[in-house]
Amino acid sequence: MNRSQSAGFILSLILVFGCFSYSLSAAEEIPTLFNPKTTMLENGMQVVVIEDHRAPIVTHMVWYKVGAADEPAGKSGIAHFLEHLMFKGTAKIGSGEFSRIVAENGGQDNAFTSQDYTAYFQNASADKLPLLMELEADRMQGLLLDDDAVGAELQVVLEERSQRTDNNPSGLFREQWIAAQYLAHPYGTPVIGWRNEIEKLTTQDAIDWYKTYYAPNNAILVVAGDVEAETVFQLARKYYGPQKPMEIPPRIRVQEPPQLAKRVVEMRDERVREPSWRQSFLAPSARTADVKEVRALEVLNEILSGGPTSRLYSALVRDQKVAAGAGSYYDATSYDPSIFVVYGTPASDATIDQVEAGIWEILQDILNNGVGDDELQSAKNRLLASAIYARDSVSGAANIFGAALTSGEKIENIVNWPRQITEVTKEEINRAARKLFDEKSSVVGKLLPEEK
Structure with missing residues (x-):
């Protein structure tokens, strides 16, 4: 590091x-x-x-x-x-x-x-x-x-x-x-x-x-x-006791106004060999939202991107073969609102447009039909396993608590994260997804090779 x-x-x-x-x-x-x-x-x-x-x-x-x-x-x-x-x-x-x-x-x-x-x-x-x-x-x-x-x-x-x-x-x-x-x-x-x-x-x-x-x-x-x-x-x-306390300025930051328009950022560079696509959405953090909504988004992220059986990988990489890689990520540990990102890299014989269409077909299915019982339970099991294996790392433990506490997270939420994950329901995920995937608060990013 x-x-x-x-x-x-x-x-x-x-x-x-x-x-x-x-x-x-x-x-x-x-x-x-x-x-x-x-x-x-x-x-x-x-x-x-x-x-x-x-x-x-x-x-x-x-x-x-x-x-x-x-x-x-x-x-x-x-x-x-x-x-x-x-x-x-x-x-x-x-x-x-x-x-x-x-x-x-x-x-x-x-x-x-x-x-x-x-x-x-x-x-x-x-x-x-x-x-x-x-x-x-x-x-x-x-x-x-x-x-x-x-x-x-x-x-x-x-x-x-x-x-x-x-x-x-x-x-x-x-x-x-x-x-x-x-x-x-x-x-x-x-x-x-x-x-x-x-x-x-x-x-x-x-x-x-x-x-x-x-x-x-x-x-x-x-x-x-x-x-x-x-x-x-x-x-x-x-x-540390002898160190003198000081008056610390209040942590006041400029906050986001309502976002009313989807934005598209396209960048071309001759050094780019493989194009990539991503779309980010404004998302709540653990400090700024109800913990149930945040945990629902964490489980949703696992359903979308948690390994080879996840929705994005299994559909786009394994089955349709339009993507060389696809996934999502979400970090709930920021002090102010965070982002939820879906992304993909097209396969050698596919295009960015195909990757974007494939990802949105999956997102739209979740918005229309919700998540299933089996994939919900599988996602919870994987996340519970991650909590158990995280305890094997001494430095990992220190990082987890330091990052969360400095970002305004409550210590009881860190400790009880596994239980909160097990309590997430399909309804909470569906509600969080409908609130999250609003294109007016999103940015599409395209990194492309220089045109010949």
Whole structure:
């Protein structure tokens, strides 16, 4: 994982094992998603501990409740830029020494920025937890920046943008497509920032951002692994407790006006070898909607895209053979409204129009006839299996809780996700689908080769 990674994928970790099957008998108790223990320090820092004693390792993460969507106008990229600068050193730890110390103690460290949060993490043996806390707490409010360090790192970020976006037609296209989806909300601005705005970021911009948002009362500490919760709480009080709380600006963002027109974004590039099609729809997040609607959409996504027996893959790839790949995705873990996306890549002897028509035939069937009993139960079984297998990953547990809590999700909804999935009904899915698939709030994206 790279320090600049957007990390929009993180809560989807609980879905990556969806190809496994699982059937819950009447005698079985529905599993919870981990058993976290939590406390609040006097300075306002939340501490979450997920105990897992199967191996003597620990994941230590600090999540700040600020991301790219909180940036002021004209300063896009500052959240991600400061993430880079957090490795420049403090009065105690010199520039670049943070990662060296972690590595010398047998650990790995990194960081990532999303629209809604910025996270810093280390993986190491459990006995190194006090050291990890000491290092991370030191840079929470002790970061030192000067023009030389900031200027050099700005060039690193610009080169990163060149490699990942500017020199990548898929990356450029995604920026244009997402920008079209959000008419006003800052989710339409890329996490890494627009190049013309990144180039103008200054040392003072970084200092202002740091001093505004990096405080214990705007952070969540998540520790998972071979630890005892009370011991972690004591260590947190020792190392993070002395950090001073600050007055954090309210999280007020420009919200979307009513969307009244379907948009089509078409981009051609000579570097494109395989065309692709997608359509996104504005969708609720766990914070902005009733949990039943969100869980219904998660099950709908599994019905559409959960493995080789899903509707999109089985119809378009296996049976009709018009698509080389087809699926959907939905991330309910954003702070503000998210998107639900369906997509497809045409087979070598098919066209984008055929893929689009095939996907919409499936969506229209769901809108007209709803989902079936068997596919509903199969989707639930796969999602329950994903919850069980997710518990095998120590770092996955820390990521799940950090991403959800910084985005405004309630901890009880995270823990009880499996039960909420089992309670989803066909009627709830059908109602959510009819509300979701409104083309007036959608954007069609077509990435095509350059015309000859």
